[in-house]
Amino acid sequence: MQLLEQILNGITLGSIYALIAIGYTMVYGVIGMINFAHGEVYMVGAFVGLIVMTILSSIGASLVPVYLIAMLLIAILVSSVLGWSIERVAYRPLRGKHRLIPLISAIGMSFFLQNFMQLSQGPRPFAVKQLIPGSFTVSESFSISYMQILIPVVTLVFMVLFTYFISKTKLGVACRATEQDRRMANLLGINTDTIISVIFVIGASLAAVAGVLVSLYYGTVRDTMGFIIGIKAFTAAVLGGIGSIPGAMLGGFVLGFTESFASAYIGGDYKDIVSFVLLLLILLVLPSGLLGKAEIEKV
Amino acid sequence: MLNMQPSLLSVDSIALSFGGLLAVDRVSFAVESGQIFSIIGPNGAGKTTIFNCISGFYAPNTGNISFNGHAIEGRSSHKIAKYGLVRTFQNIRLFKEMTVLENLLVAQHNIANRNLISGIIKLPQYRKAESEALDKAEYWLYQLGLTAFANREANSLAYGQQRTLEIARCMVTEPTMLLLDEPAAGLNPKETEELDELIVQLRDMYGITVLLIEHDMKLVMNISDRILVLDQGRVIANDLPSEVQSDPAVISAYLGEEE
Amino acid sequence: MKQNFQNAIIATVLSFVLLSLTIGGLIQVEGIETTVVARPWYVVIGCTIVFIIQLFRDQLVFVFKGFGNVLKTLVRAEQIAEHAIQLKGSDRFNPLFYLTVLICLSVYPFIVSDKLWIGMFIDIYIYILLALGLNIVVGYAGLLNLGYIAFYAVGAYTYGILNHFYDFSFWLALPLSGMTAALAGIILGFPVLRLRGDYLAIVTLGFGQVLVILLRNLGSITGGPDGIGSIDRPTMFGIEFSRRAKEGGVPFHEFFGLEYNSIIKDFFFYFLALALVIFTIYVISRLVKMPIGRSWEALREDETACKSLGINSTSVKLSAFAISSFFAGLAGCFFAAKQRHISPESFEFIESVIVLAIVVMGGMGSTIGIILAAIFVAVLKDYSQDLQEYRMLIFSLILIVMMIWRPRGLFPATRPFIKLQNRQKSQECGC
Ligand SMILES: Nc1ncnc2c1ncn2[C@@H]1O[C@H](COP(=O)(O)OP(=O)(O)OP(=O)(O)O)[C@@H](O)[C@H]1O
Numbered sequence: 010m011q012l013l014e015q016i017l018n019g020i021t022l023g024s025i026y027a028l029i030a031i032g033y034t035m036v037y038g039v040i041g042m043i044n045f046a047h048g049e050v051y052m053v054g055a056f057v058g059l060i061v062m063t064i065l066s067s068i069g070a071s072l073v074p075v076y077l078i079a080m081l082l083i084a085i086l087v088s089s090v091l092g093w094s095i096e097r098v099a100y101r102p103l104r105g106k107h108r109l110i111p112l113i114s115a116i117g118m119s120f121f122l123q124n125f126m127q128l129s130q131g132p133r134p135f136a137v138k139q140l141i142p143g144s145f146t147v148s149e150s151f152s153i154s155y156m157q158i159l160i161p162v163v164t165l166v167f168m169v170l171f172t173y174f175i176s177k178t179k180l181g182v183a184c185r186a187t188e189q190d191r192r193m194a195n196l197l198g199i200n201t202d203t204i205i206s207v208i209f210v211i212g213a214s215l216a217a218v219a220g221v222l223v224s225l226y227y228g229t230v231r232d233t234m235g236f237i238i239g240i241k242a243f244t245a246a247v248l249g250g251i252g253s254i255p256g257a258m259l260g261g262f263v264l265g266f267t268e269s270f271a272s273a274y275i276g277g278d279y280k281d282i283v284s285f286v287l288l289l290l291i292l293l294v295l296p297s298g299l300l301g302k303a304e305i306e307k308v
Numbered sequence: 309m310l311n312m313q314p315s316l317l318s319v320d321s322i323a324l325s326f327g328g329l330l331a332v333d334r335v336s337f338a339v340e341s342g343q344i345f346s347i348i349g350p351n352g353a354g355k356t357t358i359f360n361c362i363s364g365f366y367a368p369n370t371g372n373i374s375f376n377g378h379a380i381e382g383r384s385s386h387k388i389a390k391y392g393l394v395r396t397f398q399n400i401r402l403f404k405e406m407t408v409l410e411n412l413l414v415a416q417h418n419i420a421n422r423n424l425i426s427g428i429i430k431l432p433q434y435r436k437a438e439s440e441a442l443d444k445a446e447y448w449l450y451q452l453g454l455t456a457f458a459n460r461e462a463n464s465l466a467y468g469q470q471r472t473l474e475i476a477r478c479m480v481t482e483p484t485m486l487l488l489d490e491p492a493a494g495l496n497p498k499e500t501e502e503l504d505e506l507i508v509q510l511r512d513m514y515g516i517t518v519l520l521i522e523h524d525m526k527l528v529m530n531i532s533d534r535i536l537v538l539d540q541g542r543v544i545a546n547d548l549p550s551e552v553q554s555d556p557a558v559i560s561a562y563l564g565e566e567e
Numbered sequence: 568m569k570q571n572f573q574n575a576i577i578a579t580v581l582s583f584v585l586l587s588l589t590i591g592g593l594i595q596v597e598g599i600e601t602t603v604v605a606r607p608w609y610v611v612i613g614c615t616i617v618f619i620i621q622l623f624r625d626q627l628v629f630v631f632k633g634f635g636n637v638l639k640t641l642v643r644a645e646q647i648a649e650h651a652i653q654l655k656g657s658d659r660f661n662p663l664f665y666l667t668v669l670i671c672l673s674v675y676p677f678i679v680s681d682k683l684w685i686g687m688f689i690d691i692y693i694y695i696l697l698a699l700g701l702n703i704v705v706g707y708a709g710l711l712n713l714g715y716i717a718f719y720a721v722g723a724y725t726y727g728i729l730n731h732f733y734d735f736s737f738w739l740a741l742p743l744s745g746m747t748a749a750l751a752g753i754i755l756g757f758p759v760l761r762l763r764g765d766y767l768a769i770v771t772l773g774f775g776q777v778l779v780i781l782l783r784n785l786g787s788i789t790g791g792p793d794g795i796g797s798i799d800r801p802t803m804f805g806i807e808f809s810r811r812a813k814e815g816g817v818p819f820h821e822f823f824g825l826e827y828n829s830i831i832k833d834f835f836f837y838f839l840a841l842a843l844v845i846f847t848i849y850v851i852s853r854l855v856k857m858p859i860g861r862s863w864e865a866l867r868e869d870e871t872a873c874k875s876l877g878i879n880s881t882s883v884k885l886s887a888f889a890i891s892s893f894f895a896g897l898a899g900c901f902f903a904a905k906q907r908h909i910s911p912e913s914f915e916f917i918e919s920v921i922v923l924a925i926v927v928m929g930g931m932g933s934t935i936g937i938i939l940a941a942i943f944v945a946v947l948k949d950y951s952q953d954l955q956e957y958r959m960l961i962f963s964l965i966l967i968v969m970m971i972w973r974p975r976g977l978f979p980a981t982r983p984f985i986k987l988q989n990r991q992k993s994q995e996c997g998c
């Protein structure tokens with residue numbers, strides 16, 4: 010039964026990583042930088058979720074779907090604004106400068122958000138009430154909590170929405186065109202600045218969804234929660250092939266499974282190391298990732 | 309014939325595609341030592357891509373390239389440069405925020421005294437090596453008329469001077485062969501003429517073999533010993549300048565392109 | 568103005584959305600009850616600030632530009648003066664100036680004669696060491712190392728472990744610490760230095776995290792979360808600085824027939840740190856004028872061009888990485904000897920960011936700038952009671968603002984002026 014449990018864990022973790030990894034991969038695809046602050050957007054999303062939940066419960070709301078939808082939507086709203094502002098304030102003025110420069114700015118932004126949240130709410134974890142307690146029993150030694158079902162389902166819903174957006178809508182197609190060749194897209198009359206903003210907004214929304222889900226699953230939220238998970242989701246994006254959206258989803262799940270098995274069989278203390286070693290290995294053997302295509306840098 | 313010496317550079321049926329686009333399609337040619345060999349062709353014909361294959365920035369999908377007895381296809385670019393084959397770039401690539409002199413010193417990296425200890429405590433052999441490097445840099449600055457700009461940042465130079473500096477930077481590495489990618493692009497007629505003289509001088513005085521990509525037909529026809537014409541990745545002519553000029557295939561390729 | 572006003576309104580509305588559900592509600596936990604207390608004032612103040620900044624954006628940009636121009640003029644003046652000196656034939660080295668600085672720094676501890684004030688300078692020196700080392704990779708080679716503090720940790724633990732288990736002395740462990748850190752840099756850098764620079768950033772960041780985890784969990788070697796204690800202090804030619812010497816030794820005060828005073832030990836550490844800083848400044852100032860240093864900068868400017876000239880960019884990167892880690896290792900060893908106790912919490916990611924902030928602020932590639940920035944940051948970090956809470960916020964803002972405003976730092980490095988030898992006119996070059 011342990012195997013099944015790990016598989017379930019893997020799916021849960023993988024969903025989270027996949028949601029966050031999409032933001033990394035899209036931003037990297039279009040402006041070629043690691044958005045270090047992305048993990049912090051996720052963290053802010055989680056906090057907003059908690060605040061919305063607390064407000065709802067103090068005004069006496071009781072329906073679970075109301076909670077869930079309100080938390081998700083408002084977290085998405087706030088995170089979108091955040092993602093948009095981050096790009097406007099910290100990255101856009103730095104376009105075309107040496108690669109190092111936006112990277113340092115991104116680190117600064119990541120730290121700023123973390124400390125901003127720490128100063129406004131305090132440097133400690135906050136408990137999140139269980140929204141959907143209970144589980145459903147399969148056999149005596151094995152049960153699946155409702156949260157473990159909810160997470161993949163919500164993830165699936167957002168992935169489907171996202172896939173629809175990116176492949177069917179005009180804006181989505183413009184996003185992909187911009188990712189493939191920004192100059193060309195610009196020549197074709199696409200306002201690439203707007204598209205870049207849209208990409209930040211979408212990435213941030215998915216991260217906010219992940220933030221809300223995680224806070225419900227683990228029952229806690231804190232200022233530092235975005236940092237490690239950010240690195241891991243980036244690992245997932247690299248694993249799948251940076252720049253590739255299906256790659257980010259796949260990479261997220263591969264990493265989720267690897268980690269859940271690693272923490273079961275090697276020990277929880279070392280699970281962060283596993284993903285790091287995985288990252289090093291991919292970069293060594295398969296730098297373009299599972300689904301990415303090897304690009305020849307134009308000289 | 310007695311003269312069975314192999315060519316300095318021989319490119320044998322190389323091909324390279326990007327995704328679906330066949331940028332270079334089974335191209336072969338040979339450059340003899342001491343030649344000025346030009347590659348011409350319309351935009352996107354694959355000229356720069358061939359340069360990139362020769363200088364190790366791209367690895368051709370198939371085919372062989374040999375330089376001075378070394379098989380160099382797919383080799384890393386810095387190794388190829390060490391064999392004495394250096395290049396300039398279509399879009400100038402100087403060390404922009406470093407001074408002109410520094411650009412020339414950096415280029416001598418492989419001949420410099422790189423022993424850390426002797427550099428840190430300035431041993432005599434280190435001083436000597438540095439002074440020699442400086443001499444060589446000054447020599448080329450003088451030859452190319454850049455002495456007055458020695459301590460200016462490279463990106464503060466005029467466009468034409470930057471192109472010249474790029475050539476100087478190649479020359480301080482003491483190359484056997486020089487690949488010049490559109491060195492006359494953006495130059496005025498007078499500068500182009502000077503460049504023309506310079507290239508011939510490099511060959512005549514320093515024995516440099518030159519492989520040249522150029523759009524400026526006058527320049528090409530004046531100085532080339534041989535011309536290779538490319539169109540859509542394929543060789544459509546490889547001949548003497550006078551013959552190429554009257555080649556119907558070349559004329560149609562160009563007429564189809566321009567005007 | 569109308570445009571600005573519109574933008575200001577939009578920015579204010581967005582800040583309202585952002586702030587009201589983050590800082591605008593304080594989460595309070597009482598028992599099992601969680602409530603949110605509204606803090607409207609925070610939101611109002613935040614929105615007002617954003618509104619004003621946006622409204623007077625042009626003026627603000629103007630002020631910043633003006634300030635930047637003042638700095639530029641200063642730097643330029645210094646450069647011109649320097650060139651004038653060099654043109655006259657004398658070297659850049661100006662003995663009088665350096666001697667004065669050295670004398671001031673040497674008498675300083677005796678004048679203040681106070682543990683706290685001496686300690687502050689020792690801290691500053693450590694930051695200077697770290698920042699000068701990081702500057703090699705970030706400022707010169709243009710590579711982002713986000714796990715720099717991990718190499719500092721490697722240095723510290725090298726001494727800690729060698730001393731704890733094998734009784735190595737400080738002086739023997741000092742070069743070893745540097746070398747171990749350099750080796751760690753090479754091993755880590757090797758797989759990633761071939762790849763794009765961004766990967767290096769994330770891998771070094773990951774390495775920093777992993778190292779801290781390892782330090783916490785490999786208890787039998789590293790002492791786990793408690794770390795390693797009772798590390799030996801360095802000796803001066805075998806003379807110790809404790810009240811009582813280890814078996815057979817003579818402590819400093821007895822050797823010189825003085826009264827025991829623990830401040831003597833602080834003097835010693837002060838001068839040791841100063842010596843390390845001087846050594847580092849000298850070595851780095853040499854390195855950057857040497858072929859190796861030039862190749863670092865060339866790499867930052869254009870890697871493709873480097874390769875085309877026969878420079879092996881991977882080994883150039885590796886050399887920058889290794890040498891920079893070496894200095895972190897030295898600093899780490901000194902830190903372990905000074906603290907006498909090391910534990911994982913001294914080597915968290917935050918520290919890497921602080922050192923990065925120093926480099927970024929001081930001016931990538933500029934030694935003087937970095938020294939000034941190190942002083943500023945060290946004082947802000949440990950010696951400003953009022954700003955304690957806000958210091959990390961300030962550091963992170965420094966990173967962003969500097970990148971937008973002056974990416975090459977407050978005091979950017981000036982290009983070296985190389986005097987021509989003018990020999991080629993009389994004689995032909997032998998090439
Ligand atoms: N790294 C690359 N990735 C994808 N396509 C490439 C790459 N390098 C070159 N190409 C494509 O290969 C074709 C040939 O390009 P190349 O630069 O060799 O042309 P060229 O003959 O030098 O043209 P020009 O006269 O404009 O310089 C072009 O269609 C170009 O877009």
Ligand SMILES: [Mg+2]
Binds near residue numbers: 355356357398
């Ligand atoms: Mg070209």
